[in-house]
Amino acid sequence: MTPPLAVDIDGTLTDGTGAIDPRVMTPLREWPDPVVVATGKALPYPVALCHFVGIPTRVVAENGGAVYLEDDDALTFVGDREAAQRVVDEYRERGYDLGYGDVDFTNRWRETELAVSLDRPGEPLRELAAAAGMHVFDTGYAYHVTSPGVDKGAALETVCDRLGRSLDEFAMVGDSENDAAAFEVVGESYAVANADETAKRAADHVTEASYADGFLEALEALQSHRP
Numbered sequence: 001m002t003p004p005l006a007v008d009i010d011g012t013l014t015d016g017t018g019a020i021d022p023r024v025m026t027p028l029r030e031w032p033d034p035v036v037v038a039t040g041k042a043l044p045y046p047v048a049l050c051h052f053v054g055i056p057t058r059v060v061a062e063n064g065g066a067v068y069l070e071d072d073d074a075l076t077f078v079g080d081r082e083a084a085q086r087v088v089d090e091y092r093e094r095g096y097d098l099g100y101g102d103v104d105f106t107n108r109w110r111e112t113e114l115a116v117s118l119d120r121p122g123e124p125l126r127e128l129a130a131a132a133g134m135h136v137f138d139t140g141y142a143y144h145v146t147s148p149g150v151d152k153g154a155a156l157e158t159v160c161d162r163l164g165r166s167l168d169e170f171a172m173v174g175d176s177e178n179d180a181a182a183f184e185v186v187g188e189s190y191a192v193a194n195a196d197e198t199a200k201r202a203a204d205h206v207t208e209a210s211y212a213d214g215f216l217e218a219l220e221a222l223q224s225h226r227p
Ligand SMILES: O=C(O)COP(=O)(O)O
Pocket: 008, 009, 010, 011, 038, 039, 040, 041, 139, 140, 141, 142, 143, 176, 178
């Protein structure tokens, strides 16, 4: 018996360079239970990942702001994109940019939150977000200006309601503070060894191996201790 699985992308299915590790493709495709890709990235990224891995499209995007499940063919959103936009506008007025150039594929399709490159100053962003009642996730890959209460944990509750499954049944593998809320609500959670401290504290287990090796280690553990 394997559990339904929620999996983060960056830092979990990738190698140290940010590229998807090709060894994750087959285990994802062959996982016998539903797989939900749960990411901070905008919707097109996890949708494309499901498509190219060859699994049904079940995704949480934007740190929980967007949920799509092929099962009920419904796309739902939570979060105040305009509030995030105001924070980012003020950040720009202070002379900073988001760090993604003019075309900006990181934010182009974002509908509930906005991201700023990690090589841009984080303190002024946190200050402006706090003043606006918004939250900042530092995923290790970007800062995300997200509405309070929006996270992957709340999104997985929505997923479970819609799939008719319970959170207890789910396992989750991830690497950063944007995974911590999901780690708290699922039945069993794994932080990969490269995870940040927040994720490691929230997880039931921390793998020995890093990045995709850690993910593959978590899958093995999930398969071996569930007869
Ligand atoms: O987009 C990010 O900043 C992080 O994405 P992730 O949640 O898949 O790690």
